[in-house]
Amino acid sequence: VKAPEPDRRPVPLGSRVxxxxxxxxxxxxxxxxxxxxxATSSTLHMSIAASGQRxxxxxxxxxxxxxxxxxxxxxxxxxDLLHEGILPGTHLxxxxxxxxxxxxxxxxxxxxxxxxxxxxATVRIMLExxxxx
Amino acid sequence: xxxxxxxxxxxxxxxPSRRDGAxxxxxxxxxxxxxxxxxxxxxxxxxxxxxxxxxxxxxANAPGTTVTLERRVVTAGGRSGxxxxxxxxxxxxxxxxxxxxxxELLLAERPDAILxxxxxxxxxxxxxxxxxxxxxxxxxxxxxxxxxEAERRGVELDRGRLSQLLLAPVHRTVGxxxxxxxxxxxxxxxxxxxxxSVRDGRSWPRATAPASIYPPTVEAxxxxxxxxxxxxxxxxxxxxxxAPTAIHVAAGTISPRGAASLLLTRxxxxxxxxxxxxxxxxxxxxxDVHPTLADRLARLATSPWPGLPLFLAVTxxxxxxxxxxxxxxxxxxxAAWSATVSPWLGSMxxxxxxxxxxxxxxxxxxxxxxxxxxxxxVPYVLTFYLVxxxxxxxxxxxxxxxLMDRLFAxxxxxxxxxxxxxxxxxxxxxxxxxxxxxxxxxxxxxxxTLATLTPCSARSAVVIAALAPTVGTGAALAAFGLVAxxxxxxxxxxxxxxxxRQPALxxxxxPLRLPLLRHVAAKAWWRFxxxxxxxxPIMLVGSxxxxxxxxxGFWAPIATAVGPFSGWWLGLxxxxxxxxxxxxxxxxxxxxxxxxxxxxxxxxxxTGVGEVLSPPQLFVYAIVATISIPCVATLxxxxxxxxxxxxxxxxxxTIGLALLVGGVLARLLGIAGMPAVG
Numbered sequence: 001v002k003a004p005e006p007d008r009r010p011v012p013l014g015s016r017v018x019x020x021x022x023x024x025x026x027x028x029x030x031x032x033x034x035x036x037x038x039a040t041s042s043t044l045h046m047s048i049a050a051s052g053q054r055x056x057x058x059x060x061x062x063x064x065x066x067x068x069x070x071x072x073x074x075x076x077x078x079x080d081l082l083h084e085g086i087l088p089g090t091h092l093x094x095x096x097x098x099x100x101x102x103x104x105x106x107x108x109x110x111x112x113x114x115x116x117x118x119x120x121a122t123v124r125i126m127l128e129x130x131x132x133x
Numbered sequence: 134x135x136x137x138x139x140x141x142x143x144x145x146x147x148x149p150s151r152r153d154g155a156x157x158x159x160x161x162x163x164x165x166x167x168x169x170x171x172x173x174x175x176x177x178x179x180x181x182x183x184x185x186x187x188x189x190x191x192x193a194n195a196p197g198t199t200v201t202l203e204r205r206v207v208t209a210g211g212r213s214g215x216x217x218x219x220x221x222x223x224x225x226x227x228x229x230x231x232x233x234x235x236x237e238l239l240l241a242e243r244p245d246a247i248l249x250x251x252x253x254x255x256x257x258x259x260x261x262x263x264x265x266x267x268x269x270x271x272x273x274x275x276x277x278x279x280x281x282e283a284e285r286r287g288v289e290l291d292r293g294r295l296s297q298l299l300l301a302p303v304h305r306t307v308g309x310x311x312x313x314x315x316x317x318x319x320x321x322x323x324x325x326x327x328x329x330s331v332r333d334g335r336s337w338p339r340a341t342a343p344a345s346i347y348p349p350t351v352e353a354x355x356x357x358x359x360x361x362x363x364x365x366x367x368x369x370x371x372x373x374x375x376a377p378t379a380i381h382v383a384a385g386t387i388s389p390r391g392a393a394s395l396l397l398t399r400x401x402x403x404x405x406x407x408x409x410x411x412x413x414x415x416x417x418x419x420x421d422v423h424p425t426l427a428d429r430l431a432r433l434a435t436s437p438w439p440g441l442p443l444f445l446a447v448t449x450x451x452x453x454x455x456x457x458x459x460x461x462x463x464x465x466x467x468a469a470w471s472a473t474v475s476p477w478l479g480s481m482x483x484x485x486x487x488x489x490x491x492x493x494x495x496x497x498x499x500x501x502x503x504x505x506x507x508x509x510x511v512p513y514v515l516t517f518y519l520v521x522x523x524x525x526x527x528x529x530x531x532x533x534x535x536l537m538d539r540l541f542a543x544x545x546x547x548x549x550x551x552x553x554x555x556x557x558x559x560x561x562x563x564x565x566x567x568x569x570x571x572x573x574x575x576x577x578x579x580x581x582t583l584a585t586l587t588p589c590s591a592r593s594a595v596v597i598a599a600l601a602p603t604v605g606t607g608a609a610l611a612a613f614g615l616v617a618x619x620x621x622x623x624x625x626x627x628x629x630x631x632x633x634r635q636p637a638l639x640x641x642x643x644p645l646r647l648p649l650l651r652h653v654a655a656k657a658w659w660r661f662x663x664x665x666x667x668x669x670p671i672m673l674v675g676s677x678x679x680x681x682x683x684x685x686g687f688w689a690p691i692a693t694a695v696g697p698f699s700g701w702w703l704g705l706x707x708x709x710x711x712x713x714x715x716x717x718x719x720x721x722x723x724x725x726x727x728x729x730x731x732x733x734x735x736x737x738x739x740t741g742v743g744e745v746l747s748p749p750q751l752f753v754y755a756i757v758a759t760i761s762i763p764c765v766a767t768l769x770x771x772x773x774x775x776x777x778x779x780x781x782x783x784x785x786x787t788i789g790l791a792l793l794v795g796g797v798l799a800r801l802l803g804i805a806g807m808p809a810v811g
Contacts, residue, residue, distance in 0.1 A: 079399070080639050083223035085258050087406055096436045102538040103548065103638070105435050110255035110286070112431070112642040114535045114548060119639055 055127050059094070060104055060120035066127055067093035074122030084113055086123060165206070166214035166325035168318070169242055171266055172250035173259055174221030175643050177278050180308035181250055182218040185209070185318045189659045190218070191563075192526075192652075202238070210319025212326060217242050225265045226398045236395055240381045246272045246325035248317065253290050253305065254283030256417055260409035261402065263299055264346065269395075270388025272324035275303040276317040281310070282646070287422035295416040309649060332385055346408045351400065358393035427645040434532040434645070444533040451520045455513065455593070456601050456609065462512035463598060470507050475500055475732075490685040493733075497680025498673050501732045505725025506665075506672055513594035514664055514721065518657040521559045521590070526648035526656075530555050535642060544621070545628030547571070547638040550580045557587035559660070561763055565770040574775075579627050581775055582783055585763040586620035588613070591720035592759045599724055599755045603743035612755050619760065619794065671719050676729045679715070683733075703757060703795045704804030705750055713758045717765055723758040749802035753795050761791035 056071055070090050073081055085108055086092070093107045103114040115123075170178045183190035186205035203218040219242075222235040239247075247266045251259035256277070266273050277283075277290055296303040304317035330336045345352055362382055378392035387395075394401060434440050478500045486492040524530055534541075534551030541548055549570055557564035564584040568577045588596065593613075600609040682688050696707040703710065708730055716723030724742070731745050746754060762768070762784050771780035799805040 077639070082402055082406065083227055084639050084641060085261075085406060086639075087403055089407060089410060095432065098435075098536050098538055099437045099441075100539045103535060103640075105535065105642075109257055110252070110288075110644075111258055112435070112532075112644070114538065114638070114640045114642060116538075116547075116638050 056124050057127065058121045059092075059106070059115065059123040059125050060117045062094045062104075062125055062127070064094055064096055067091065068125040068127040070123060071126045072124040077119045077122055081115075081119070081123065084108070085111070086113075091128070092125075164329070166212070166245045166322055166329055167242055168207075168214055168216050168246050168248050168321045168325055169239055169244035170216060170218045170248050170250060171239065171262065172221060172278075173223055173252070173262060174641065176221065176250050176252050176259070177308040178218055178221065178250050179203070181276065181278060181306070181314060182216060184308055184311040184314040185216055189655060191659075192656070202242070207318055207322075209315045209322060212319065212322040214245075214322045214325055216248075216318065217244070222262070224262060224398070224402060225269075225395060237377070240386050243384070243386050244271060244325075245328045246274065246321045248274050248276060248321045250276045250278045250306075252283070253277035253280040254286055254288045256290060256295065257409050257413035260299075260412055261405035263301070264405045264408065265394065265398070265402075267299065267301060268401075269391035271386075271391070272321075272328055273299075273301045274317055274321040274324060275299060275301050276306040276313070277303055278306045278308050280305045280312070281307045282644075285422075285425060286428075287420035289418040289420065291416045291418075295412070298412050298415070309652065347401070347404060351404065354400070355390060355393045355397060358396055359389040362389045362392040362396065427647065431532055431642075431645045434529060435535060435642070437536060440533060440536050444536070447524075447529065447533070451524065452610070452613070454520055455516045456597055456606055459513040459516040459594075459597065460601055462516065463508050464602070466512060467504060467508045470504055475504070490681065493684030494677050494680035497683070497729055497733055498677035501680070501729025502672050502676030502725065504732050505676065505721075505728040506669060508728055509594050509598045509721050509724050510591075510664070510668055510672070513598050514590050515657065515661050517590040517593055518559065518660050518664075519653065522653040522656040522660075523648045525555070525559075526646065526652055528643035528645050531643050532645065535640070543628065544583065544624035545579045545631070546576055546583075546624075548640050549638055550576065550583075553580055553584055554587055557584040557589060558593070559590055561585055561587070561589045561767040562770045565767060565774055568774065575631055578631060578775060578779060579624060581771060581779070582627055582786075583620055583624050585767055585771070585783055585787065586616070586623060586760065588616055588759050589720065591764075594721055595716075595724040595758055596755045599727075599742060599751050599758075604748040604751055608748070608752055609755075612752065612759070615756060615794075616759055619790065623790070668719050668721065672722060672725055675715055675718060675722055676726060679711070679726060680729075680733070701805065702792070702799065703753055704799035704802070705746070705754055705757075709746060709750070709754050713754070713761060716758055717762055720758070720764050727754075747804070749799075749804045753798045753802065753804065756798060757791045757795040759791075760787055760794060762788050 070088050095105045095107050097104050103116045104120045106113045172178050179190045179192040185207045205216050207216045225236040226234045228234055249263045249266050292303040302320050304313050306313040306317055362379055378395050381387050382389050382392045482495050483492045535548055538548045541550055552570055553564045553567035556567050561584055565581050568580040571577045571580050596612050597609050692707040695710050699705050699707050699710040712723050712726040715726055727742050731742050768780050768784055
């Protein structure tokens with residue numbers, strides 16, 4: 001998948017982005033639920049390449065070294081994440097994953113964040129850059 | 134609400150209404166201009182405060198080091214005022230250290246201007262807080278701090294453009310060297326003074342350009358909310374009850390629009406962040422420079438390999454440094470003392486003081502007591518402080534702790550707890566206060582329990598000084614391992630017993646920084662000085678009292694009272710048990726008294742403890758002294774933070790644990806039931 005020019009202003013200012021209060025958005029691309037559950041990120045890439053659409057996956061499943069743009073944040077931890085600058089439109093990169101179910105470690109601009117996996121699971125990412133694992 | 138009124142009233146000055154200015158006849162209370170330091174965690178506010186006031190302030194490269202307010206008088210540019218250091222916050226409605234949201238803390242100080250400290254290398258993350266502060270209706274000055282670090286990383290900041298966008302002066306500052314700090318403070322004082330003079334009716338408010346980042350629909354909502362916020366004074370306390378922001382509007386601390394921005398913060402905050410994304414494009418340019426060594430190290434430290442082995446190596450290395458350097462220093466100083474001062478005291482005091490018992494007690498205090506200070510307090514505690522200060526300023530342990538998040542989760546804590554637990558290795562008292570960064574009472578209870586079980590510098594000094602020179606370095610290491618194992622078991626047990634679960638976390642990691650030698654030395658010296666000032670009198674009085682008991686023949690009844698239990702259960706002579714009990718006052722006292730005993734009865738120096746106690750006895754002694762009841766200062770902190778019952782529970786619990794472990798160890802090592810010596 002070729003990385004396009006990153007769109008820095010995905011949401012026009014003032015268009016009542018507020019906090020995504022509802023449940024998490026549903027991905028638009030059509031992969032059966034059962035397949036999504038077993039799909040690794042690489043198979044996701046292939047299926048996306050085939051369908052011509054870009055993948056959105058939750059942050060806890062982003063492979064190390066990959067970057068992307070946040071497209072949706074679940075409401076449960078939205079305030080906490082917002083205070084760290086994670087809201088629809090921000091770019092981030094996954095650095096590493098701490099062992100035995102520890103937090104994911106994410107680079108956001110110059111900052112480094114440790115995000116517990118249950119919280120990371122509420123953040124939906126559109127992959128943009130492929131990292132070297 | 135009552136406490137809110139009190140907090141306003143307790144500041145001494147009457148709450149001025151906006152009409153005060155009109156009828157001011159010179160009777161207005163002269164209040165110094167108050168400037169609040171606001172910024173995200175770990176942006177260097179405390180370093181900034183220390184620079185501005187030219188006095189030391191406790192800092193570390195870790196978010197959440199400041200949990201209490203610190204007020205300092207500052208003078209810059211011919212003006213003076215009060216600079217208030219507030220805990221770091223991510224947003225005005227964040228709850229950084231306590232139950233109250235940050236804006237309540239901020240407005241209770243009734244600031245006349247806000248000095249917002251931001252990271253010059255990453256302004257996008259900090260702009261939303263600046264916008265939020267600006268909307269309060271207070272004059273703001275922005276300090277683009279950590280500028281040297283930003284420049285090293287190839288980040289270029291257009292301060293002129295940022296200043297245009299924020300409608301506020303933006304200064305380049307470097308807290309660590311003091312560059313630009315005075316200029317920024319002087320600017321804030323100028324704006325604050327101007328505001329004070331407007332409020333007192335001495336000058337007219339200057340017309341300011343309307344500045345809004347919001348679209349008309351949101352702006353209309355703000356205006357509507359602002360109209361309801363401006364409750365007239367006459368409505369009284371009942372109305373204020375419902376709108377805590379209104380009291381600040383009535384007092385003239387913030388504008389009605391400011392109050393509205395606080396009430397609507399949930400709606401406005403995302404727009405502020407999106408605006409920040411937009412503005413960063415205009416003010417920040419990033420040159421592609423090779424990542425600094427610190428950044429590359431940070432990547433290594435947060436990856437499982439080689440992060441975990443590195444963590445082990447750093448921990449053992451620090452331990453080795455304290456053992457080697459502290460041991461060398463202790464031996465050298467004790468030898469010098471025994472060679473010069475000790476004989477002189479030994480001949481002088483009996484000659485001057487006519488009563489043998491009193492002379493003996495004085496010798497205990499001046500010779501033995503001070504030798505104890507020199508052999509334990511000074512070398513080991515000072516070395517420990519230096520190592521801890523360097524580690525704190527590097528920010529390394531914080532990054533490493535993330536890798537062990539699962540361990541913390543098992544203990545019922547979030548990774549945030551790493552901050553107070555790391556503090557605890559220096560001293561338990563600030564660590565107990567530091568548990569405020571934890572979100573739930575349950576987490577704070579577990580965190581505080583673990584903090585009191587973490588060997589502080591004094592207890593580490595006791596363990597190392599008692600075991601390393603006499604029994605061996607391995608024994609000291611084993612003792613630390615045993616204590617760590619016990620603390621972990623207690624943590625797991627507490628987590629299982631206390632109902633509830635730990636909250637998941639989002640935590641910003643501190644970047645690695647090369648510790649400045651001057652900073653580390655200043656911090657270690659500051660802590661060390663307060664240690665010496667606090668501990669020396671207690672040591673002198675404690676050893677004098679014990680010496681008096683010993684020399685005047687009152688020791689025998691005490692020994693017969695304590696001895697049987699001490700010997701039967703712990704395998705220790707009565708004297709060692711009494712010394713451990715004295716450790717309640719200050720932990721290092723436990724060993725220092727033992728050294729005093731060795732010096733007075735056997736005439737030996739630091740290695741003399743080896744003649745008073747056998748190696749297995751020393752091991753049991755060190756363990757029991759380390760685990761048993763925290764010192765009185767820690768207990769007071771526990772009581773203040775968690776209440777009397779929790780403090781009592783933790784205190785009694787540690788005594789029970791210490792006696793249990795000591796008894797079991799005594800049986801395993803085969804010293805139980807030994808006849809009591811002394």
